[in-house]
Amino acid sequence: MRKRYPIEINLELSKTVYYPAELQPLLQSADRIAFGSRSCEVTLKAHPQKQNRIVISSDVKEELHFPNLNIPLHVFYENGTLFLGPLVGIFTSGFTPFPLRPIGDRSLFFSKLLSVHKTVGVVPFVFGEQHINWEEGIIEGYFYQKNGWERFNIPFPNVVYDRLPNRLSESRKEQQMVKERMQNEYLIPWYNPGFFNKLDIYDKLYNDSTVYKYLPETVPFTSFSHIEGMLSHYNSVYIKPANGSLGLGVHQVLYDRDEDLYFCRYHDQQGVKRLQKFSSLENLMKHVFQNRSLGNMLVQQGISLLKMENRSIDFRIHTNKDANGNWQITAIAAKIAGLGSVTTHVKTGGVIKTIDEIFTKEEKNHYLPKLKEAALKLSHALEKQINGNLGEIGFDLGIDKDGQIWLFEANSKPGRSIFTHPQLKDFDLLTRKLSIAYAVFLTEKAIHTPEEVFR
Template sequence: MNLSLIDEKQHTIYLPARYEHSDLRSISFGARTFPCTIIFSSQLEQEVLMSTSLFHELSIPFCQSVHLFFRDDTVHIGPLIGIFSAGFTGSKLRPIGQRSIFFSKLLSTVKSTGGYAFLFGAHHINWDSGTIRGYFYTNDGWSQADVPFPHVVYDRLPNRQTENHELFTTIKEKLQSQYLIPWYNPGFFNKWDIYQRLQTNEETQSFLPETFKNPSIKHIRSLLEKHQGVFLKPINGSLGKGIFEIIYSPSSESYYCRYHDGEKKVLRKFYQLPILLSHLFQEKKLDDYIVQQRIPLIRFQGRPLDFRVHTNKNEHGKWQLTAVAAKVAGRGSVTTHLNNGGMIKTIEEIFPSPDRCRDIKQQLEQAALLISETIERDVAGFIGEIGFDFGMDDQGRVWIFEANSKPGRSIFKHPKLFEQDMLTRKLSLSYAIHLAEKSIHAPEELYT
């Protein structure tokens, strides 16, 4: 439905005749509502006409494709989607630094979904006037406009430290509790918390490597004897930082430890496990770490690989697979991350056989959708997207290594994943439209 303006001084809106509703008396955009005259016209099919006076009163930033939602005597237009983040620079060209490119692509996607999406931070909120000075991205680049509080907020805070800051937790609580604004993708996942939730579900247990939290030397030695290799991972880590791989060689009765020290890849040999651990952690204990069995992963050109799989909620609020790619480890690297020399490949580039490709994708899709639904049932709040790191062993068994509520997007640097990149961005906003509609039509279903 395209929104256009008509030069009238009275607060008037013209809607297609199929929406005729005798009780309609007002219009709402975000949290702002005004009484108006509503006229239904058989001449209109896919267009809404609004008087310029009403357009300015509602603080609609510009005309484009919109959705209409009806509740009682009010027609809601939009929706208005706020994307909340931090790290704003004040620059007109790159208002949020290096992440400006990602957000410009995300906001541009609204042309295909309809509605309005804007980017904002804590200091853009005016609580007294109930407005936000948000950043919009148009054909002319970045611009700012004052808009009402949105129908829904998409959480894109960049890291755990920012997310846990009192300022941001207060804003989130206030907008949710006082203004009843649905807030989706709130919070980074905790590795151990997700592991426990999946461990208690019979359907998802089989995907989990054997894992211990805050491991003792006894736990680590036990896993090494059983699997010959383990990974030590920080519970709240990301981007592969702080991960150590330990391999036990029975023939030489020695331990090999592989990690990245921030500048280079390191491989060291130890003859005693306690000495190895004291070297890695010095006086610190392994609190806030997990130890996980090492999986003998399938390989590409001699290098181990895992899979990044994205799932998104769609416009109907249902999970669907949106992206699959293979990540091949760099030589001598402990992880498959790009910053450690890893490579992104499509499934077709790894498995030339069409049948093999189809089978791999089906296995990953079944696992990802099942685990997405399980996590959603057990985690508080609205989840709109998840990025998974899956492994597959040489027997063809799928293993889950990690689930991310704010997945990185490095796989989309691959030119053949352009359409999947577009789809993940589109569904991020489509799900926002679904939540906005729910908040208007059946808010009680969101909070029960």
């Protein structure tokens, strides 16, 4: 079982580290100490007063670039080296010159993310590619302290948590170079790499017998006739960007057999809800999509979902890897579509509800286990199919009128709008804690069994 120890800096010692006596069987042959990518030779001794803490001489602190942040840390031992940590780098972009808001509008999110450091036992910091000194092996990292944001020079981290904000940022060659160098040259595990492509995810899951039943028919746009065929079978389809997010660009197309008319529900570029009818699918496509490229669009089976006050309901479920590398359900919330809206997103009038607010006790006992089972099965299935280390996923799931669970989207960097609901604050904290705690697991693996991390 892992233990954490307080770290104390001693100004009188030289090149010396004291450790708790209980670690003596483990550390009796140790002669080095490491923090992040830095290590140095030291004299390691059991604490003379048998105190349950680690004491580092000030010269060792300086050599390791160890920031004295009063955080009890984990210890790991391998090949004569005592490792303290983990040091967790949170990689992002969008930095500003303003000390109070160094990451712009996302500064509040990152300050809350870093605030879990003491309960998890890690040293987390935020950085971008411009803060790396490759020659010195040093990063000018952003830390959130009691008095606000501070910057310290620290070593390269044990692991990197990818929090790039969007696909455009992710595609920049500078960001890709950082990831490649840290993984390949420095063997630093990198988790949550890359935004998901909806069609790619569908294709990866399609042949997995454990999750196939959750997948609505989803195909790339190829022709009007294909959409006609799906409409004749399902009555409605969704046309949406394969790389979209936040519900942007989603169109619902419906076919009324009795009147032989086609309807399209969507939000225009000004965010106004639109519902238009057409005599033919060809007219609908030419009018609604006249200024859009259909080459990157997908067509998805429409599903008659459970409703509340005649408004469709879907469910956001977060899963996270914990400090033992196991998937956990960390948040569940219902999203109620805005009146006349094509999606359940808050920006288009959607409303966040807790499970208890929408289900009776009997309904909750029936549906909640099914939602949890689906989310965990999908997490395991995606982990097998995705290159790299997945640490968190946000699923958008639906339940149809027959009780069948459906997967609409999987998000590698899930939004956090559900946590605006006052009764979901505990979920908010749990997702933040586990998204950082997973770094402890990856650090331990990288130290003891790196072949399992860099397979």
